[in-house]
Amino acid sequence: MDILAHLKTLVAAPGLSAYEAPIRDLIREAWAPLTNEIGGDNLGSLWATKHGAGKAPRKKIMLAAHMDAIGLMVKRVYQGFLWVTEIGGVDARVMPGQPVLVHGKETLPGVVASTPPHLLTPADRDKAVKLDDLMIDVGLPADRVAELVRVGDLVSFGQPAFEMNDWLVAKSLDNRASVAAVTACLDVLQGRQHTWDVVAVATAQEEETLGGAFTSAFSLNPDLAIAIDVTFASGPGLPEHKTFSLGDGPTLGWGPNLHPKLHKAILDVAAKSEIPCRVEVMPMHSGTDAYAIQVSREGIPTAVIGLPLKHMHTPVEVVSLKDITRAGRLMAEFIARLNDDFLASLALD
């Protein structure tokens, strides 16, 4: 499976929170041939189930990777320019000068306005950029803009992806990289026996409300869940203990949001399969779909697998492809070892 090609397709699609249709279609295309059943929830999450070989009723593990991406939404159209609000967490400071795509009646390329230095006072240059001050210019006359763009239309980052040695630079690697990891897992499982059912879930609206995680977990009621999301890569000025180098394997979360025995079991599998895997301490919450899944119904044992990512929530996120394939393999190896006794082994006391 060509993970790089697959990932490049995924990051090219918009698919902002609540408007995931374009990315959902692409993921369905990729997952359908690898699974037995396709389904979804009321918020637009996509489920693909690969049946296990065990006798029915089989235990079920949910792999959750959110498919929605951050971006912007038009809140006002005025004199041919667009004012925007965020979808998900957008740091306004990264926006001036960025290329964007405005998804109106047509898809319009645009740019986020910026003031040239010649026109700025020293005081201006010390003021942080605010979302409210951003304007998007699509280069068209005002009456044409009024015909093509409305309040509520979406704006996605327009930065094209490119490779940098072993790494991929693109927008929306948060969290399409994890979706690719799930695809990689399903791919490995084509050649492995497993007892449990595996439900790959591309959740909707994680960046806004964790909505898809809440509703998918409630509907599926899995026995175990692993959320895969990106985590912070190391960089200048960033705390060492919270950040991880690219290319040295995925991370595995430890803290109240994660089941301690499930964590140990996955770590064991990593060691046995010689997949480098680092512990990521999460003192309070994981900041992922796992936060919603863990407290669904009567509680679900959850784990979080992290893919180190540089410059999170900018149009130039960076990920290592090796980490993605390793994460996929780790999940597949763990799933292959699941048997009927596993849940009993998780009992806390």
Added chain:
Amino acid sequence: MKPLIKKLVESYGPSGHEDQIRDLIRGEIKGLADYVTVDPLGNLIAVIKKKSKSGRKVMLAAHMDEIGVMVTHVDSKGFARFVPIGGVYATTCLGGRVRFADGTLGVIGIEDRKINSPSLDQMFIDVGATGVGDCPVRVGDAAGFYRPFEEVGSRLVAKSMDDRIGCAVLVEVMRALKRTPHEVQFAFTVQEEVGTRGAGPSAFGLEPDLALAVDVTLTGDTPKANKMAVSLGAGAAIKVRDSGMLADPRIVALLEQRAAEARLPAQREVLEGGSTDARSIQIARAGVPAGCVSIPCRHIHTPSEMVDLRDVEGAVSLILQTLEKPIEL
């Protein structure tokens, strides 16, 4: 609709203390539903049962509770200190009047009138007492703001348009609904102002196929307002997004279609800084496709919230249009 609106907005009912407003609404909807019930948290539920096999279960939610204040301490001179119930701005409180459940009236005073940015803990409620002994209010007592309903042309002004106007819309829909293939679940919810707390549990109980909240939204048409494309008098607003949720795009499209068919003016709404019951309903249970029909409103969370009657009537018509026809998402 004006007499109904006046009755509802002038009624007492801060979050957690909705008994009086619930009884009032219950009286107004008598005989209009197939059954009426009150759920464990106090939400008032009225259901018109489904008539056709292809009908859906449609939940309409408007919250009964209003913002208010709660007494934290009565000092030795009989002045009551308080905390807010819901989003109360300090700047709207000075010289304001509040009313407790038993009708006791109080005035909000402040320690130092010349403070630039007052905070609520510098204020107190004066009920005319002289000490703890003759003070009719105690720790834990809750009050709503007190202002009479007024008409200003086609505009209506009152405290608690948020969200008694939504409740009025629901009652009016119930009164005017002639025929519908759907089961319609009218939920007059509690505790929205403190975090949309009543709506999720009510949706859990009702298990709707889709839901519409009916609540107020801000406008962008006052001096130096937020850059928001909603104006008073330009029609009911169809919510695309607010700070708590993204409306289901299929519901946005459905509402727009019904508005166009009935030639109703409607505005697309993106609201920053506020949300509605829809956000809790959306993630209840296995999830509910949710949206919101909003009533544009100026000066929200002050005692003089202003709506335009044409927008209110437009919201009623839009909801009726949507209920009277099939719904395919």
Added chain:
Amino acid sequence: MARKPAKPAKPAKLKKPAKQSAKPRKAAPAPATPQEEASLELLRKLSETVAVSGDEGPVRRLILETIKDLADEVKVDTLGNVFAIKPGPARAPRVMVAAHMDEVGFMIVGVDGDGLLKFEAVGGLDDRILLGKPVWIGESKVPGVIGMKPIHLVKNAERESVVKIDSLRIDVGATSRDSAGRLVRPGDRATFATPFTYLGPTARGKALDNRAGCATLVEILRGARSAYPVELICAFTVQEEVGLRGARVAGFAAKPDAAIVLDTTQANDLPAPDEEDENFKYNTRLGQGPAIYTQDGSTLHDRRLIKHLTAIAESKGIPYQFRQPGGGGTDAGAIQRTRAGVPTVSVSTPARYIHSPGALMSIDDYRNAARLVRAALENWDGKVLRR
């Protein structure tokens, strides 16, 4: 260079503090029954157990051992909540009484090359309370200390600023990463190291929030022997301090008709900064009885249950107070919103200095909390939830 210490804030009644001794004193303020003594001994053990949110194992095991003969059914769920169930008469209402087992504390997040440990807070902690305090790490209570620069070496300007937690380190007496690694690992939890003691009629200990609630819940469970007219589900919950997490799933599983949450709340009944003014932000006051909630940051408590508790307190002569509305939160916030909603109320024992190395609690208040809730359960009938 010794300096005169700042004047400590004095409580309204000046009492000579009891000398802190290594062994816990048996002294209780009024003659205690053997049951009351046993309850305080349980409170001591609970207080001295290290069990931070997400790692409740040590206190869970202590509670399981304590309650094993007190309920018809005892269960532990996926998150580690403990349920103890006592059935009631047929068609009796189901009442859930909950108390959270977890405490605020720290997680070790990294080991420096010089053997010092980086740590982060788990739950709400003020950075300023951390300086110069001893800690226990893990179930085995490896001793450590949160050090601080000696005052002699601190520049004047520094003394005006707050030292943030990410500049602090825990010292376990190791001098290298390897030697530290033999004692602790990233992911281990830690708490303040405070032995439980008595100061006259007051108990001092860490984690009284909410080990006091847990000990009270054990008393409630013990009271079920005399048959409450309800089906009783006692839930010792996890992870309250990091988002009411355990209570949410416990409420969903239990499906109660009503719930009472036992917690511990701040008594801020110190003199006002300007001594002429009244302190009107005391939250609760020590010695005035268990505190019934009306509104906090997480919940508008059910008015019917507030009425039931106050009526019971009045008729049985049990001292009680109202917690001042505003701020904070308890498991009630989660339980109230489970499924189709659950009428809920919280009752807390007041304690000064919660979320610090040692909180102070009145033993009378502690006893009266159990008395009040037991009486409320014993006198439960169909009228309680009537509108």
